[in-house]
Amino acid sequence: MSDLLVQLESAFGGHSPLSYIHSPEEERILRALTALSAKLGAAAPLCWSCLGGLGNYADTQEPVAALRKVIQEDLRGFIVFLDLAPFMQAPEVVRALREAYLDGQDKADRHIILLCAELNLPEALKKEIELVEVMPPAEDEIGVLVQKLNQEAKQDLIKEEAVREITLALKGLTENEVWHILRRATASGKTSQEELLDEIFAEKKSVVKKSGFLEFSPPRWSIDELGGLDNLKDWLRRREKIFSREALAAGVPIPKGLLMMGVSGCGKSLAVKTISSLWNIPLFRLDMNLVFSGMYGSPEEAFHRALKTIEAVAPAVLWIDEIENALGLDESGRNLASHIFSSFLTWMQEKPPLIFIAATANKIQALPAEIIRKGRFDEVFFCDLPTAIEREEIFRIHLQRNRADLEEFDFKMLQVMTEGWNGAEIEQAVISARTDAFYEERPFTQRDLNRVIGKIVPLSDTMEQQIKSIRSWAFSRATPASKFGKAASKRL
Numbered sequence: 425m426s427d428l429l430v431q432l433e434s435a436f437g438g439h440s441p442l443s444y445i446h447s448p449e450e451e452r453i454l455r456a457l458t459a460l461s462a463k464l465g466a467a468a469p470l471c472w473s474c475l476g477g478l479g480n481y482a483d484t485q486e487p488v489a490a491l492r493k494v495i496q497e498d499l500r501g502f503i504v505f506l507d508l509a510p511f512m513q514a515p516e517v518v519r520a521l522r523e524a525y526l527d528g529q530d531k532a533d534r535h536i537i538l539l540c541a542e543l544n545l546p547e548a549l550k551k552e553i554e555l556v557e558v559m560p561p562a563e564d565e566i567g568v569l570v571q572k573l574n575q576e577a578k579q580d581l582i583k584e585e586a587v588r589e590i591t592l593a594l595k596g597l598t599e600n601e602v603w604h605i606l607r608r609a610t611a612s613g614k615t616s617q618e619e620l621l622d623e624i625f626a627e628k629k630s631v632v633k634k635s636g637f638l639e640f641s642p643p644r645w646s647i648d649e650l651g652g653l654d655n656l657k658d659w660l661r662r663r664e665k666i667f668s669r670e671a672l673a674a675g676v677p678i679p680k681g682l683l684m685m686g687v688s689g690c691g692k693s694l695a696v697k698t699i700s701s702l703w704n705i706p707l708f709r710l711d712m713n714l715v716f717s718g719m720y721g722s723p724e725e726a727f728h729r730a731l732k733t734i735e736a737v738a739p740a741v742l743w744i745d746e747i748e749n750a751l752g753l754d755e756s757g758r759n760l761a762s763h764i765f766s767s768f769l770t771w772m773q774e775k776p777p778l779i780f781i782a783a784t785a786n787k788i789q790a791l792p793a794e795i796i797r798k799g800r801f802d803e804v805f806f807c808d809l810p811t812a813i814e815r816e817e818i819f820r821i822h823l824q825r826n827r828a829d830l831e832e833f834d835f836k837m838l839q840v841m842t843e844g845w846n847g848a849e850i851e852q853a854v855i856s857a858r859t860d861a862f863y864e865e866r867p868f869t870q871r872d873l874n875r876v877i878g879k880i881v882p883l884s885d886t887m888e889q890q891i892k893s894i895r896s897w898a899f900s901r902a903t904p905a906s907k908f909g910k911a912a913s914k915r916l
């Protein structure tokens with residue numbers, strides 16, 4: 425028995441006069457409901473759509489007429505309403521649903537199901553309607569699709585070894601999407617594991633793009649381009665294989681997430697961007713400004729949809745940058761969007777295991793204690809200003825990226841000249857020095873750097889007080905991201 429059938433059986437095994445299945449997969453769910461009816465010895469599901477009406481009953485295109493028909497004819501079994509979500513604003517539809525609910529209360533073998541891609545529960549019926557969230561195809565169902573493809577082709581288009589790996593990557597997509605990818609890839613001769621994985625990544629990217637507020641961040645950054653922050657890098661490297669099939673098969677627990685907080689410009693966002701290439705899973709940034717913009721419905725609804733979308737493309741990393749703004753927290757940690765905040769916390773607690781959350785925060789005092797509490801994130805790292813040795817490392821990374829000859833630079837001197845600087849300022853200095861040299865058509869040297877370093881006033885000069893207070897706040901609450909850790913926080 426497929427996982428879906430088990431799930432539906434447990435949802436409809438008890439008495440549920442009115443249920444709402446939130447899923448875009450009409451055909452797949454109708455198929456499973458048909459199988460479930462057969463198993464229970466009931467008639468096949470009866471469907472209503474706004475064009476066809478209710479089964480063969482005449483004049484039932486109107487939702488109210490159809491719901492009344494169910495009562496009048498005392499229909500039993502699964503009665504599935506396919507297009508009802510948009511009609512739910514109408515008071516007469518809400519009333520007819522309530523009538524059907526009351527009428528069905530003593531009829532254990534009548535299940536009225538609203539099957540909709542969007543979630544639109546009328547406030548007045550929230551207590552009566554049972555919500556059923558259906559997971560996308562599990563590995564067994566995906567396996568069936570691969571078999572079907574091989575059977576149609578009368579050969580093993582997708583080889584046994586590749587099947588095991590791609591099944592995991594295909595998880596989270598709908599049955600139609602899985603089928604579409606498999607057909608498209610194999611029709612163009614892409615049947616190796618690598619080619620299939622590329623196709624799957626591309627499909628996930630496009631699924632997410634349609635949602636509007638999740639942005640795909642390409643796996644362009646290597647962890648070697650992040651200077652210092654050794655404890656953090658070590659934590660990430662140790663979990664490099666966490667999303668691999670072996671680790672999942674062995675039941676190694678998947679970490680929930682990581683929160684990086686601290687002084688701005690020290691590489692927190694960059695660290696998140698390196699996760700995707702290190703762990704080989706897609707990274708999506710949630711644009712909370714768009715969630716709050718109202719362009720996608722109420723912020724609560726948009727946020728819920730964003731979380732559902734990310735679940736649909738798992739395994740994935742969900743990146744929430746500057747979480748203090750994202751969660752609508754003001755300077756004092758007072759919560760301006762408490763619905764969103766509490767639903768986020770609950771979601772984090774129960775979130776599907778194949779999502780890893782990477783969050784960053786600059787205004788860390790604004791973070792409420794609940795979010796830092798143990799059990800939410802696996803680790804909370806504090807990113808401080810880089811130490812002298814770390815600054816040298818960051819200089820080397822950016823000089824190399826800007827194709828400078830490293831032999832030409834005096835790193836001891838650079839260390840001394842940039843006391844209190846952050847990584848972003850080091851990068852800025854290297855870029856302006858290079859630009860100056862390029863303009864004067866010379867190779868770029870230490871002298872160019874000396875000149876620009878003299879002109880840059882680091883943030884830590886003007887924000888000494890704030891940085892001190894960030895440090896003392898983080899001291900007891902977070903693990904230092906740098907291996908020089910707490911010793912370094914005595915500076916300034």
Ligand SMILES: Nc1ncnc2c1ncn2[C@@H]1O[C@H](COP(=O)(O)OP(=O)(O)O)[C@@H](O)[C@H]1O
Pocket residue numbers: 649650651652653687688689690691692693694695784818821846847848849851
């Ligand atoms: N530790 C670092 N190693 C290398 N580059 C860094 C580092 N910290 C900052 N940078 C440079 O500064 C830029 C901005 O840093 P960012 O990650 O956005 O800082 P934060 O998110 O902590 O404010 C990065 O894209 C990178 O080029």
Ligand SMILES: [Mg+2]
Pocket residue numbers: 692693694745784
């Ligand atoms: Mg940042």
